[in-house]
Amino acid sequence: MDTWKEDYVSEVPYVQRFYPELTPQLMRFALRWKGIDAPVAPFRYCELGSGFGNSVNINAAANPESTFIGIDFLTEHTESAQSLADEAGTPNVSFYADSFEQFENRDEAPFDFICLHGVWSWVNAENRQRIVEIIRNRLNPGGIVYISFNCLPGWAPAMPLRDLLWFHQDTSDAPILEKIDSGLKFAADLYETQSGYFSENKGFERSLRAMKGENRSVLAHEYFNRNWTPMYFSQVAEQMTAANLTFAAPVSLIDQFDPLTISPAAQQQLAKTTDPTLRETVLDFLVNRRFRRDLFVRNPKQLDVGNFDHLMDERFALMIPRSDLKLKHNLARGEVQLDAQIHEPIADALASGPRTLHELLQQPALATLSRELVVQAVTIAVGIGYVQPALPEEGESGRKTSTDRYNRTVCERARKGGTNEVLPSPVTGGGVRINNFEAMYLAAENAGQDPVDATWETLQQQKRRMSREGIQLVSDTDNLTALRQEYEAFCQRKRPVLERLGLIPE
DSSP states (O other), X not given: OOOHHHHSOOSSOOOOOOOGGGOHHHHHHHHHHTTBOOOOSSOEEEEESOTTOHHHHHHHHHOTTSEEEEEOSOHHHHHHHHHHHHHHTOTTEEEEOOOHHHHHTSOOOOEEEEEEESGGGTSOHHHHHHHHHHHHHHEEEEEEEEEEEEBTTTTGGGHHHHHHHHXXXXXXXXXXXXXXXXXXXXXXXXXXXXXXXXXXXXHHHHHHHHHHTSOHHHHHHHHOSTTOOOXXXXXXXXXXXXXXXXXXXESOSGGGOHHHHSOHHHHXXXXXXXXXXXXXXXXXXXXXXXXXXXXXXXXXXXXXXXXXXXXXXXXXXXOSOGGGOOSEEEETTEEEEOOHHHHHHHHHHHTTSOEEHHHHHTSHHHHTSOHHHHHHHHHHHHHHTSEEEXXXXXXXXXXXXXXXXXXXXXXXXXXXXXXXXXXXXXTTSSEEXXXXXXXXXXXXXXXTSOHHHHHHHHHHHTTOOOEETTEEOOSHHHHHXXXXXXXXXXXXXXXXXXXXXXXXXX
16 A cells, blocks of 8 residues: 555645755766766666656756656646746656656666655655665666665754654644644743753754744655654665665765864774774764765776776866855864865866866966875865866767756746746756846846846836845836846856856857
8 A cells, every 4th residue: 555645745845946966967976086986878867756856857958868757746746847847848857746656666767866855754664665676676787876864863852843843733633834833833832931851952942943944845844744754874774785785975075074074083983983884873973963965876886096097087167156265164073274275276277167187187286286185175175065076078069958948948937936046057967056136137138138127127027126235126217227236246256157057048
């Protein structure tokens, strides 16, 4: 019996979000950095629990030679996702409104990527076993599984809060969003008494404050499913082993550098743990991790990693305006200062366009440094997010044809009230975030219109106005002046980034 609908929140849809961790090229580099080979195009990619399909659609448009499938049991999700794919002319993606049991019975060829973001924590044991069976039967040798989940011990302080909210909502027949607000107030009132548990567990207040600030649809799906279950890494790894998988690496490059995540004393203790599965579990205790994003591989092929030769043809792109580079970052361990003598020249070189590691090492400011230092710095830059792995230059024009179609569609939707402003890049093979105004500027440019006049016309239709210092502007002249200033700032800062990433149609 398929118990998915009985146990899972289906009353409200999930939010529309793009998750960069689901980008094939990022997963591929995270593995190759660890010395493990990964599939290249053309590949087959499946996301289990794909929601509104934002990540699947974006990755499909940016990788048109590969095949993408999204699975989600909510028809509202899959119909919306397929509608966008059809409108954008993305033929290499399909969405099925399937439960895991239904998808098990589909006649689908095996996949090179099977991904699930958060879903593992939200379903019951029966459906987790179905996921294991899908992976066991549908993943190619050398294939990758991306799985993210709420993990322990980081979630331990918040589990009683979630349970309290669940017990409270289970006594009401109100709509789910009303149950959430009522439950949060109920928990807050109890906390104010500072009695017993509420005075002795300070983590409760932090978790309650975080939940209050979260989108209610997110709370509904992430914490109000009957079987919400955080797990230790060791427990998840055991299930993946049952699907004939081997843990390879976290997809976050920062999480692959212990000195950036834990103290020297913690590193010394961690070094005493030689079992790979226990090591990751212990590391979660040392970090107090709440969420993991992991890559498992079937029959991993080890690469010859001597002197980083296997990475020299890897290509990278700068994701930010060059002037936005920051050398101080707050990471898991605390504030970290990047080495300006390495990171500044890397940003300088990438500001003029994507470069391979081999090409970066030829830059005068980097040529005197060791290969190890430069490769490590680029990898850390990817982990922080100001640099992303890029696809090979070969095939970029074909990818751009696909992404241009998709991006025109999304930007035109923004002029009609759409809010899904993440654009696929033919350079990185993943998504790039823009805001609503930037999408409307690009839509106007695509239509051969003045971006400022066209955007102001759209704002008037939507009964929106510009604001300055929190004060809404009234006159057309003031709104147009403010819009023109915003557009000029966009042209100076953001537009060059979008051009570098292949997001401006030719």
